[in-house]
Amino acid sequence: MFLRSMLWLSCLLVLVLAACGEAKLPSPFKAGDVSAEYAQADFHLFDAAGKPRSLADFRGKVVALFFGYTHCPDVCPTTLADMAQVMRQLDKDAGRLQVLFVTLDPERDTRGLLAQYVPAFHAGFIGLSGDATATAQAAKAFGVTYQKQAGKNGGYTLDHSAGIYLIAPDGKRVLLAPYQQKTEFLLQDIRLLLALNR
Numbered sequence: 001m002f003l004r005s006m007l008w009l010s011c012l013l014v015l016v017l018a019a020c021g022e023a024k025l026p027s028p029f030k031a032g033d034v035s036a037e038y039a040q041a042d043f044h045l046f047d048a049a050g051k052p053r054s055l056a057d058f059r060g061k062v063v064a065l066f067f068g069y070t071h072c073p074d075v076c077p078t079t080l081a082d083m084a085q086v087m088r089q090l091d092k093d094a095g096r097l098q099v100l101f102v103t104l105d106p107e108r109d110t111r112g113l114l115a116q117y118v119p120a121f122h123a124g125f126i127g128l129s130g131d132a133t134a135t136a137q138a139a140k141a142f143g144v145t146y147q148k149q150a151g152k153n154g155g156y157t158l159d160h161s162a163g164i165y166l167i168a169p170d171g172k173r174v175l176l177a178p179y180q181q182k183t184e185f186l187l188q189d190i191r192l193l194l195a196l197n198r
Contacts, residue, residue, distance in 0.1 A: 030185035031175035038174040043138035045128040048115035065165040069105035080121040099125045169197035
């Protein structure tokens with residue numbers, strides 16, 4: 001009886017261990033790895049000079065991609081200011097990071113406005129826009145949601161997803177850093193992504 005019980009327990013233990021599968025090592029990144037969902041994601045938009053842009057234009061650099069709008073009262077300017085701080089702290093590696101701000105409000109965010117607003121945070125930042133269809137396609141490609149909310153005097157605000165997509169220089173690894181991610185965490189992840197391309 002004892003032997004039968006031990007045999008049964010041994011079989012159960014083997015089944016439990018097999019169900020657990022291979023143990024995963026902890027990620028070295030602070031941001032979430034969303035490569036499975038967004039490694040093939042792209043956009044087809046225009047910069048402030050009217051030049052067509054897609055992710056392929058920035059291969060060889062880490063891309064920090066953020067969706068927002070210039071009339072945003074808090075999330076967007078905070079995120080752009082945080083990324084400007086990251087650029088300063090990257091020092092000599094700052095030229096290997098490209099920050100892209102995609103407007104979700106092409107109705108108000110003209111190329112002229114983007115040309116003034118986005119580089120005001122850092123001269124190297126690029127604002128991107130498209131028509132309503134191209135904007136919706138870019139947002140959908142990265143799982144970004146947004147919706148108009150009526151405001152005072154016929155105005156409106158936009159509720160939208162917040163977070164920064166960090167894309168490796170080869171475009172294959174994609175991270176999603178949450179809103180107000182600590183600067184040191186952003187720096188660590190960007191440096192790790194840069195190291196993948198050395």
